[in-house]
Amino acid sequence: MQPEPIRRRPDHNISMWGAPSSGKTTLLAALFIALTKRNDDWKIVGSDPASSDYLVEKTNALSRGKVFPEASTDLERYHWTLIGPAPQKTGPWSRKAKPGPPARIGLSMIDAPGGLFAPAGPDNLRREELLDDLERSRGIVFLFDPIREFTFGDAFDHMHAPLSRLAERMLASGEFADGKLPHHIAVCVTKFDDPRVLETADKRRLLTVDLDDPYQMPRVASENVRELFHELCQVSASGNADMVLNALDQFFHPDRIRFFATSSIGFYVDQRARRFDWDDFQNLVPGEAGEGSRIRGRLHPINVVEPMLWLGQRLAAIRPSTEIS
Ligand SMILES: Nc1nc2c(ncn2[C@@H]2O[C@H](COP(=O)(O)OP(=O)(O)O)[C@@H](O)[C@H]2O)c(=O)[nH]1
């Protein structure tokens, strides 16, 4: 019998990318929680001890402490693996055939306190590592934080340098032949639970309710999130946010971009009423003096798992490989 390979490389790699405080760490912790609540057997596992500890610590802060994970003070690079359900044997003829191994998707993130590409940004090494991760990945989870955009208006600044450097690297390696990057990109408009974001979506009549959702929480269907993004750009502090949308269109194939209206914490739902209430939906409460914001009730992550699984499915369809090292 063939010995089982001890370590199997992920089939595909995804990188998380977003400006500082766009919600990367919270999204990751919410991903763990959201996966645990589902019953389809997808899970996330650290690929090294530091990444496992990071995940446990941030998830505990969010679920038990009801606080947002503390902002990072160190620049660190982390790696996890999303592991899919074990494939089922199908059909009577497959009695002897062993089902293949479950899908594995590598997920990497660089947690940077002040932004990697800020003018007075930290060391070059980490910038290059972010680029290494992006270059190796064929999937990107890109976080666009509308709240930060209202206040600082710097989403384009944070996007511009890594995107240019990535394009330069792909061009050099001959993977820019058709004038677009080869990546799929899940663009997550974060903090959808924030009243300013929800109300913008409501004013544009972009909200729908999923009939299967017992809480009847409002959502924006993926095909309408681009319009929400565009609308949110109009109130950007710098007026540059539309350039983010233009840059996405310039650099990525139109059929490889998908938008998601994401909230890691979701809306507050009263435990007795068990229904979304337009008069009382905020799950984020400002902290006491000197403290950060807190989370009021249960977490109801929205569109946290979906971007990852969409990327996983799309990548699997292009390159159904199971590399074994
Ligand atoms: N309203 C709301 N705020 C969020 C959400 N996720 C993160 N935040 C806020 O954004 C801050 C920064 O989030 P964090 O995950 O640390 O961002 P990172 O720097 O990209 O890792 C948090 O402290 C929260 O105040 C969310 O889903 N909804």
Ligand SMILES: [Mg+2]
């Ligand atoms: Mg962080």
